[in-house]
Amino acid sequence: MKASRKWLFQRVSALIIAPLIVWFLISLISLSAGDYNSVVNFFSNPLFLFLTIILLITGFFHAKIGFSEIFEDYIQDEKIKNVANLLTLLLSIIIPLITIILLLYQF
């Protein structure tokens, strides 16, 4: 990815995440004190389900770009850097993908 595009995507995703993560954290704090049914109720709301999916996708995307910036600064060896980037890319795709599939399947 071009550096200028990376720069822009990092900021655009940050602006999307900012309100979503505040909302989700409050929900998580509230739900962590509740039971299974309260979580089922939460994700049964189509809007909450949709917002959670958007948060997962943009969150992992933002993290992927952030990690590549950190690797760029601290890893000198090009090969190790490529492996590190590939690993974070795979994690950032597989984890939200599985979570979203389970969410849509169950709720």
Place this chain on the structure above:
Amino acid sequence: MNDSKNPLSPHLQIYRWQISSLISITHRITGILNFLGLIFISAWISSAGISENLFECFSVFLKSFIGRFILIGFTWSISYHLLSGIRHLFWDLGYGYEIKTANFSGILVILSSLILTIVLWMIGRGLI
């Protein structure tokens, strides 16, 4: 060329810590912590999608002392990264480069991240 013996910069042993560098490295560290938190949230959501029993395991953990400590730590980590990120956006727009302003906004980020953590918990627990 063997450059493995060359000194690395910055020389952390003799490096004088400043607010700017402290804020900067903490932004990165919280970024990594938030990634771990995001993985934990994904596991938590997935467990609810798999079975009630598995979800209960997470619930018991989250309600334990360690679980609550981690959740409060995660709330702070997100709060800090969010506020420090807003500081970065102001820089992107061309504001706040003066040393005095940057030091002030840095301290502001540290203090308000603690306040935001408390506020989020109070809202989450229905105290506000």
